[in-house]
Amino acid sequence: MVRTGWGAGCGLLSASVVLVLVSAAPVAAQPSANPLIGAPSAGDPYYPADGNGGYTVGHYRIRIDYDPASRWLAGQARLDATATQPLAGFSLDYSGPDVSAVAVNDLPAGFTRSGDHKLIVTPALPLLPGLPFSIRVDYAGVPGSDPDSGWMFSPSGGAFVAGEPHGAASWYPVNDTPTDKATFDLVASVPPQWEVAGNGIRVSDSTDDARRTVEWVSRHPSASYLNTVAIDRFEFLNQRGDDGTPLESAFAPAAAGRRDLEQRLPEVLDFLESLYGPYPFESGGGIYVDTDLPFSLETQTRPIYAPWADLHTVVHENTHQWWGDWMSLRQWSDVCLNECFASYTADYLWPERKEGEDVDAHYRAAVATHRDDDRFWQIPLQNPGAEREFSSVYYRGPLFLHALRHLLGDDTFFPAMTAFVRSHGDANASMPEFRSYLQTRTTTDLSGFLSAWLDSETRPDDRYLYPGGLGSAA
Template sequence: MRHSWWRYTVVGAALLAVTNTVPAQADPGDPFAGAPGLGDPYYPLDGNGGYDAENYDVTLGYDPASHVITGSTRVDAVATQALHTFDLDYSGPQISKVSVNNLPAWFTRTQEHELVVTPMLPLLPGLPFTVQVEYAGEITGTDGEGWILSPSGGAFVAGEPHSASAWYPLNDTPLDKATFALHATVPAEWEVMSNGLKIRDELHGANRTVDWEMRQPVVGYLTTIAIDKFEFLAQQRADGTPLLSAFAPQAEKARAVETRLPEFLDFLETLYGPYPFDTAGGIYVDTDLQFSLETQSRPIYAPWTDLDTVVHELTHQWWGDSMSVKQWSDICLNECFASYTADYLWPERMEGKDVDAQYREAVAKYRDDAKFWQITLQNPGVGNEFTSVYYRGPLFLHALRRTMGDAAFFGAVHDFVDGHRYGNASMPEFRQFMQSRTPTDLTGFFAAWLDHAEPPADEFLYPGSLRS
């Protein structure tokens, strides 16, 4: 994610079809009830226990005139324990029906986004099961936690760390990635963009139906749907990877930077290994959006997007998408690397900039600014995830690079992100891995840069060639 402010700073089960009457919610100590959350220190109710999601199949209709959606989502999962009740994360429109393994199920909604499901028959550990949820209602625009309305009457979904639960039920945690498919129907004059490969785009009378597939596992907030009167840009990488980008009616000016997408991906591969997905592209909206977001394989770009922003979001396809955080306190893995790549590595390698001088100027400007250092990079705190990682993060990584030396640093970061492809990683794991790749003791360096709320001592602030 990249915020717009960055540009201006440093940086009875059968009755369920007709009633919502449900049994009492299960005792949280019940061993046969899936946990309603996974205990993330920042968002303890995110995600759910008792099962692993394997695939989401979302069927959605949207009427731009009324902003009404009609949805039906199938969740394919495997029980990891015996379950007579379990939760999904869902904050969208009213639900009309839930079934489990094609049998009607009881359901209720609690908290902000808990959908509690009680199957007619208990689920056994190790066995697959399917949940189908049907829902419909009017959507309203948000400030980055789900649906956002476009000037044309279209709409798209974007938000981090939460947005997916606004349009389909899921296990909303980075720890449970799954494949994803979308089948969207809109009036014929509208277009639909999403993640992955476009499988079908057909007109049937007054309607258009478009199918998308994300065949590599994806975290919920990295999925999206965007509905607008798009114009398209189709390209292809030298290796044959198809590239498809879309521009909302007032976003055509971004076409020039997006034509460089093959060049950007080639550059990032030299740093972090092969591009991890089947396709790439971008969705350029014309809504007054305060952030751009690295939705998997096809980022959503706000109107203020520039080359720096595109490189930032594309870096996330490695750091954040293919390799995702374990907890939201690990957010530096995502944003520190995306910011360092866009703000330091691209200017250095592609534009010939002196990034050591850039680093020294930033340190000189902000060394005595207490506010600059008051939010730590390791565990910045709930609500502060998207702050210091943008402006302190690049400095931290540049100092680490100069401490380790280029060969060790770039070899290690390449191997770390590539070694966690389609999985998860944490900041403690990153610290341990980087230490394993250099004889230099990094204990004090990491503590000074990541754990403390003040500027590092000179030995850590000006290592290697950064010494004046």
């Protein structure tokens, strides 16, 4: 994700960084009191109401019918899951329109809604651990529109979904935790003059006098917040990467002028492959909306771009296809794995290698600007704290990685980063894992350096700020 104001170079030279200093102690998730009921939380301390226990989901197939004129959304979600314990009941995350029916293994199931986003399901027959089962949920109504998370309406009357860490639950029932990644199919029906963009590959697109029906299929598992649908009067741009990967991009009516920017996507992906290895997914592209958004988002295979997005935003969001999408975080405290790398790649590596900039000078200027600014260093990267996770990772994170690069040297740093992300493809990783891994790549004791950069709430000592001669002017 890139938020307004966090764009290219923001981690380097911004003199007025706005920091969110909300203090929020982690809340431990509580297991279900009944051993036959799945836990109502996945246990993430930052979002203890998110996710659910007792099962894992392998695949989602979502069918929606959307009418832009009335904003009416009718949907049917099918989840293919596996029980991890005996289940007489379980919950899903869902904040969307009214639910009319739920079935488990094609038998009608009891259901009720609880709190802001829980759908409690009672199957007709208990579920046994280790066995697969299916869930079907029918729902319909006008979705709520949240400018920060989930279903949003476009000026044209269309709609799209973007939100981190939430978004999925606004339009389909889901186990809303990044640790339960699943493949995802979308079948969307809209009026014939409208178009639909989604994740993965568009495998069918048919129109009759009444409706257009489009199917998108994602072959790689994704974290739920990375799934999207976008409905608008899109124009499309079809390209291919150097390896033949199809790149399909969509432009909302007032975003048609961004085609020149998106035509650089093959160049961007070629650059990223030189850093992190082959592109990990079956397709790529982008969705350019014309809705006023405070962020762009790395929705899997096809990022959502706000009207203010620029080339460095495209680099940032596509870096996430490796760091954040293919390799996902375990808990939201691990968000540096997503944002530190995307920001460093867009703000340092692209300017250095594609634009000839002296990024060592940028680094020294940024440190000099914020050297005595206590607030700049206050939020740690290792565990920023709930409601602060999307802050220091954008401006302090790139500095950390540049210092680490100088400490290790390019011959160690770049192969190590590539090997780490590729060893966690289609899976999850954590910051503690990353720290342990780094130490295996060098005989230098990294404990002091990593503690100063990742754990401390103060500026690192000069020996950690300027390793490997980084403090010397060229």
